[in-house]
Amino acid sequence: MNTLDMLRGIFRAARLERDRRERPRTNARKGTRVLVVxxxxxxxxxxxxLLQQNGFITFEAGDAxxxxxxxRTERPDLIFLDIVLPGMNxxxxxxxxxxxPRTADIPIIMISGNAQATEQFYAQRIGADDFMKKPFTREDVFARIExxxxADLAPRRHAAALHAAS
Structure with missing residues (x-):
């Protein structure tokens, strides 16, 4: 890579960052309950x-x-669920x-350090609403939530919304 290409890349990244910061972000309503597994x-x-700084209430679990x-007990509005976990995956x-039935409609974002297309496909096929690769940024997290x-700024399940529209 020559110097000119490197400079173009730097300026392109800076322009994308500026554009992202200028775009208004839609936040979920304060008090949105999120489970992180x-x-x-x-x-x-x-x-x-990240979540608590933006008014979310969090619950955490170290295994599936x-x-x-x-x-089942807390009925969060949204779940971040890692794929590779000890015990049950x-x-x-x-x-x-x-x-x-108590948890079927909760939106779930799968997360994994392995971004293989097969994992993404499998997660979405069995009901995940989105997939996020580790490492992730603040922007990755909030783009997926957004x-x-x-319309009420509450997380809703993509699959349920798609079925309701058809």
């Missing part, structure tokens, strides 16, 4: 901080079993949540 304390702490229990937890918001 991940075995990495770093990921949990990062999501907790605990996550399923919290989803995120795919099995996703299936359980989608088959339980895509799930309805």
């Amino acid at each position: 991940d075995d990495s304390p770093t990921i949990v702490a990062m999501l907790r901080k 079993e605990q996550g399923v229990v919290l989803a 995120g795919f099995a937890a996703l299936r359980m949540l989608r088959h339980d 895509r799930l918001l309805d």
